[in-house]
Every structure is written in C-alpha cells, then in structure tokens.
Amino acid sequence: MGVKMPKYVLLMERIKQKIEDGEYKPGDKIPSEREMAAKYSINRMAVKNAINKLQEEGYLKSIHGKGTFVVKMMNRNLETLTGLSASIKGKGLTPSSKVIVQGIVEGFTEMNEKLHLDKEAKLYRLLRLRLGNDIPIALEDAYIPLDLFPDIEEHNFEMVSLFEYMEHKRITITDSPQFLTIEKLNEREAKYLEVLPGTSVFAFIYIHKDLNGRVVEYTKSYTLGDNTSFEVRLNK
Incomplete structure (x- = not known):
C-alpha cells in the first residue's frame, strides 16, 4: 500500500510545474491562499504550508500588502x-x-x-x-x-x-x-x-x-x- 502524499506537497509540485511550464512567470503574482484553497479543495493551512516551503526554496516571495510573487534564483x-x-x-x-x-x-x-x-x-x-x-x-x-x-x-x-x-x-x-x-x-x-x-x-x-x-x-x-x-x- 502506497504512502499518501500530504496535500501541501502536492500543491507545491503543482505550483513548481506551472513555474517550469511558464504559466507562472518571474514577477507574476500567484492566486491568493483563499483562491488556491477553493480551486484545489484543500484547507488554507495546507496552502500556507506549500507557499512557505516554496519561499524557503526560492521559488516564491511574499510582499506584505501586495501578495505572493514568482521569483527566479539569481546566480x-x-x-x-x-x-x-x-x-x-x-x-x-x-x-x-x-x-x-x-x-x-x-x-x-x-x-x-x-x-x-x-x-x-x-x-x-x-x-x-x-x-x-x-x-x-x-x-x-x-x-x-x-x-x-x-x-x-x-x-x-x-x-x-x-x-x-x-x-x-x-x-x-x-x-x-x-x-x-x-x-x-x-x-x-x-x-x-x-x-x-x-x-x-x-x-x-x-x-x-x-x-x-x-x-x-x-x-x-x-x-x-x-x-x-x-x-x-x-x-x-
């Protein structure tokens, strides 16, 4: 029996795929936590965890009062x-x-x-x-x-x-x-x-x-x- 992957991990992979496919481009504002929770039928805590992890990995950046944006690692x-x-x-x-x-x-x-x-x-x-x-x-x-x-x-x-x-x-x-x-x-x-x-x-x-x-x-x-x-x- 396989191990069920946490919902926030699945959402992380979806967001990463959208970035890699160019659907979310550097500088784009991603949907809000509320919008993502409704779209993927998951709770907002799972969305928040996914976004926090993606920020730690350098994919996203949250700006107070503006939202969360796609960034690109700058070498x-x-x-x-x-x-x-x-x-x-x-x-x-x-x-x-x-x-x-x-x-x-x-x-x-x-x-x-x-x-x-x-x-x-x-x-x-x-x-x-x-x-x-x-x-x-x-x-x-x-x-x-x-x-x-x-x-x-x-x-x-x-x-x-x-x-x-x-x-x-x-x-x-x-x-x-x-x-x-x-x-x-x-x-x-x-x-x-x-x-x-x-x-x-x-x-x-x-x-x-x-x-x-x-x-x-x-x-x-x-x-x-x-x-x-x-x-x-x-x-x-």
Missing part, C-alpha cells in the same frame, strides 16, 4: 565582474532601480580613507533600491570620487546603471575585490527591501579600481538571500 558569479543589472537580465528578469538618496557628501573621513582620498575630497553618494520585475532584490549604497566624475549629478541613475555610466566615461575597471558577510537589516533598510527588521541578508562590499589603480567606486550591497545563489569555480 551571482563571484569570479567575474558584472553589474547587478546584467545578473538580473541574465535570469530573464527586467531590472530597474529606484534612487533613494543621491548627492554630494563632505567630511565623511572614514569613507574617504576607503577610497584612498584626502579627507577634504568630496564624494558622490548614490543609495538605490535594485529590483527585478519590480520585486526588491538589493539595496546598494555607493560612494564615488566627485573629482573623477564632475558631471555625475546630471545623470539619472534610475535610467542608467553606474556600470554603464563609467563605461561611457571610458573608465575601465580592472580590479574589483569583493567581500561577503551576513548581516541583519535595521528598520530603515528592511523597509526599503520590504522585509522584517532583523532579516539576515548577504552584505557585499565592492571596491572597483581603474587602470591606474584608483578606487573609482566603493559600494555596499544588501542582497536578499531568498532569490540568490552564488557560483565559484575551482581553478585546477
């Missing part, structure tokens, strides 16, 4: 230098950015040291929310030497990426050390990423250097872990 190659926009595009999602803070910063001695600048040097700060199919993926806080990019305030970084901007300015990035830790979001950061305060995220630090060894960008990126995987290859 970040830690060996190659590509912008986040390119990584998002590579997974079939439409990248977008929302500028939260931008402008000239003076007297930030600690950051000036990280950029190898005199303490009097002016910086340009750009804090952006990065999205894929309008779903928050990362919160990026970037600092750039103003003397290297005096026209940076004229650019709309909701329409163009920093990577594209630097390419346009003929800045070639040849070295980009990356550091990764796990951190917990404070209330303000969590609000932007639409998660609860204290949520653990991947905290990346990128230090981009040009052909002359100058630090042209220092960025800290808080990346949600529920739609991100990483690739590292061992060189033989």
Whole structure:
C-alpha cells in the first residue's frame, strides 16, 4: 500500500510545474491562499504550508500588502565582474532601480580613507533600491570620487546603471575585490527591501579600481538571500 502524499506537497509540485511550464512567470503574482484553497479543495493551512516551503526554496516571495510573487534564483558569479543589472537580465528578469538618496557628501573621513582620498575630497553618494520585475532584490549604497566624475549629478541613475555610466566615461575597471558577510537589516533598510527588521541578508562590499589603480567606486550591497545563489569555480 502506497504512502499518501500530504496535500501541501502536492500543491507545491503543482505550483513548481506551472513555474517550469511558464504559466507562472518571474514577477507574476500567484492566486491568493483563499483562491488556491477553493480551486484545489484543500484547507488554507495546507496552502500556507506549500507557499512557505516554496519561499524557503526560492521559488516564491511574499510582499506584505501586495501578495505572493514568482521569483527566479539569481546566480551571482563571484569570479567575474558584472553589474547587478546584467545578473538580473541574465535570469530573464527586467531590472530597474529606484534612487533613494543621491548627492554630494563632505567630511565623511572614514569613507574617504576607503577610497584612498584626502579627507577634504568630496564624494558622490548614490543609495538605490535594485529590483527585478519590480520585486526588491538589493539595496546598494555607493560612494564615488566627485573629482573623477564632475558631471555625475546630471545623470539619472534610475535610467542608467553606474556600470554603464563609467563605461561611457571610458573608465575601465580592472580590479574589483569583493567581500561577503551576513548581516541583519535595521528598520530603515528592511523597509526599503520590504522585509522584517532583523532579516539576515548577504552584505557585499565592492571596491572597483581603474587602470591606474584608483578606487573609482566603493559600494555596499544588501542582497536578499531568498532569490540568490552564488557560483565559484575551482581553478585546477
């Protein structure tokens, strides 16, 4: 006699199949718990369990007040230098950015040291929310030497990426050390990423250097872990 599979597991497999078949695409909002319970003649607790498990596996993401959406695991190659926009595009999602803070910063001695600048040097700060199919993926806080990019305030970084901007300015990035830790979001950061305060995220630090060894960008990126995987290859 076969073992009867729990109803929430059966629902998980149905939802996965719809995602794999393209019926549910990345960024699509799936039916509500009530709608699924009625459609499949199961109780809402079973639906809730299925959705929670699929979120843990990276298939779905619930956004408070908006619903539950299909996401796609985004593979970040830690060996190659590509912008986040390119990584998002590579997974079939439409990248977008929302500028939260931008402008000239003076007297930030600690950051000036990280950029190898005199303490009097002016910086340009750009804090952006990065999205894929309008779903928050990362919160990026970037600092750039103003003397290297005096026209940076004229650019709309909701329409163009920093990577594209630097390419346009003929800045070639040849070295980009990356550091990764796990951190917990404070209330303000969590609000932007639409998660609860204290949520653990991947905290990346990128230090981009040009052909002359100058630090042209220092960025800290808080990346949600529920739609991100990483690739590292061992060189033989």
